[in-house]
Amino acid sequence: MTTPTLFRYSRITALAGMACALAACSFGPGGEPPAMPQPAHYGAEAQPAQTVPAQGVTQQFVVGAKPVPEWWKLYQSDALNALVDEGLRSSPTLAATDRSLAAAREQLRAQIGSSMLPTxxxxxxxxxxxxLAIPEIGPNxxxxxxxxxxxxxxxxxDLFGAARLADAALAARVNVQAYQFDAARRALAANIVTAAITSAALHAQIETTERLVTIANDQARDTQRRYALGAVSHADQLSAQQSAASLSASLPGLKQQWLSTRHALAVLLGRTPDAAPEDLALAQLHVPEQVPVVVPSELLRSRPDIQAADAALKAAAADVGVATAQMYxxxxxxxxxxxxxxxxxxxxxxxxxxxxxxxxxxxPLFHGGALVAQRRAALDTYDATVSQYKQTVLAAFQNVADTLAALEHDSQALDAANIAARSAQGIFDETSGRYRLGALPVASARSSEQQFRNAQLDEIRYTSARLTDTAALFQAMGNPPVETGVGGASAASAGVAE
Missing domain, CATH: 2.20.200.10 (Outer membrane efflux proteins (OEP))
Structure with missing residues (x-):
């Protein structure tokens, strides 16, 4: 074959390959996510425009707002910001996920280079x-x-796009890892904020409970002395003793929760448990007054878990194309x-x-039906991935609906608990004043303080719930959608196709 003829043959083959590669687009599904319902509001009941005022703060639900990337800074606590920054910088789990993503990107580059370029x-x-010697010729x-x-x-x-589709499938799976890394990063920040708030709340509860235990023990001792003098019945003495013991029994469990939370927070920060950070002051954490509520259509683009499900769908669609192209x-x-x-x-x-x-x-002529079965398996996997995408979207809608409802109910409960605590404190202050003047016995002062401390415990719990559920809502909103670049390639795609 002469050189000009070989050159013309190569050109014809290359053009045929390009045409067949373009035709390979019809070898499988397009990989577009299925249409999902766009509810008018997330929950069974429409969320209000704002919560009821609690502790002087009314939270507003800003419908249609963009997610906030560094939402934890809205708590206005430098100490909390420092904890989140340390965790994002030092977490071994996050570092391992980052290195796994980098390795996946290099594997993609290797596959593209080996499949699309000559070796x-x-x-x-x-x-x-x-x-060996030949006897007929000679013995040597x-x-x-x-x-x-x-x-x-x-x-x-790549006549029918098998290599190109295989590269597209791997690129989509790398994108899945990229979105999972983003989700892990946001989850780490949310877990640090939640652990810090919970630890601060448990610390405050322990201090209040210790005061309740002291009051109960004082009351039990007084009742014991009065019983010895015959001023109260044996049942009264046993009842006071039982109340003091029950309160004392609740304290170790509360301390265990507190220490476990501190240990978990230390590990989230990349520290050993013995180097757990000091507790934040619960009163210094400011609940954000405005929280974004992303509309459902934008939520599909802002949540990393939905974006990962979308990328998995594209990978499954490319796998169908690969299985089809292998039959040509x-x-x-x-x-x-x-x-x-x-x-x-x-x-x-x-x-x-x-x-x-x-x-x-x-x-391929005969492979015992293997190629046809592989294509059917790829189609079934694609259908399963479509269903998984739908379930991921529905779970995201539920997550947002639950956090919106929880935040509204937290505000209602906190408002009631705050009113109860202020009332109980007023009663305690008045009773203490009358006790100091000798108008009331010490038992009355202790009883009013017990009521105040119990109401204070409820307020601490609901304050913690409001702060942590606000973090959960920010987390549920995801990230601001990444704008697409030239050719519609997302940032995640660009990161694996450099």
């Missing part, structure tokens, strides 16, 4: 050989050397050139030039 290898060989054996050095090239034409012909070209001979002078001379060029074409 060229250089090789050299020097051997000494002994041939033959000893000879072979010296060969050559370049070898190989290229498989495959064309490969190979060529080599170099020098060879039975001695170094001959191998390095013009007489030692060697070369070869060839093409191979293969068409």
């Amino acid at each position: 060229i290898d250089a090789g050299g060989q020097a051997t000494r050989n002994r041939a 054996t033959f000893l000879y050397n072979v010296f060969v050095g050559q370049l070898q090239a190989h290229y498989t034409f 012909p495959s064309l490969s070209l190979s060529a080599s050139m170099g020098q060879g001979g039975f001695s170094w002078p001959v191998a390095l001379s013009g007489a030692g030039a060697i070369w070869s060029i060839g093409a191979s074409l293969s068409q």
Whole structure:
């Protein structure tokens, strides 16, 4: 075959390959996510425009607002900001996820390079050989050397897009990991905020409970003395003793929760449990007054878990194309050139030039139904991925609906608890004043303080719930959608196709 003829043949083959690759787009589903319902509001009941005022703060639900990337800064606590920054910087789990993502991107680059570009290898060989003697020629054996050095090239034409679709499937799976890394990063921030708030609240509860235990023990001792004097019944004495013991029994469990939370927070920050940070002051944390409520259509683009499900859908669609393309012909070209001979002078001379060029074409004919079964399996996997995408979206809607409802109910409960605590404190202040004047016995002052401390415990719990549920709502909103660049490639896609 002459060089011009070979060149024309190569051009025709390349054009045919491009046409077939374009046709490969119809080998499988497009990978577009299914249409999802767009509810008018997330929950069974429409969320109000704002919560009831609690502790002097009314939270407003800003419908249609964009998610807030560093939402934890809205709590206006430098100490909390420092904890989140440390965790994002030092968490071993997040670092491992980041390195796994980097490794996946390098694997993608390797696959693209090996599947879309020709391979060229250089090789050299020097051997000494002994041939068997041939009786008809003579009894002597033959000893000879072979010296060969050559370049070898190989290229498989992606006629029906099998390699391109396989690369697209791997790229989509890398995007899944990229979105999962984003989700892990946001989850880490939310867990740090939640743990810090919970630890601060448990610390405050322990202090209040310890005061309640002290009051109960004082009351039990007074009742014991009065029983010894015959002023109260034995049942009264046992009742006071039982109340004090019950309160004391609740304290170790509360301390265990507090220490476990502190230990968990230390690990989230990348520290050992013995280096757990000091508790924040619950009163210094300011609940954000405005929280975004992303509309459902935008939530599909802002939540990393939905974006990961979308990328998984595209990977499954590409797998169907790969399984289909494997049923069509495959064309490969190979060529080599170099020098060879039975001695170094001959191998390095013009007489030692060697070369070869060839093409191979293969068409699957019979594989025992394996190729057809693989395509059906890919289609079934794609259908399963579609259902998983739908479930992910529905779960996201539920997550937002639950956090919106929880935040509204937290505000209602906190408002009631705050009113109860203020009333109980007023009663306690008045009773203490009358006790100091000698108008009331000490038992009355203790009883009013017990009521105040119990109401204070409820207020601490609901304050903590409001702060943590606000964090959960910010987390549920996801990230601001990433704007697409040239050709519609997202930031995640661009990160794996550099």
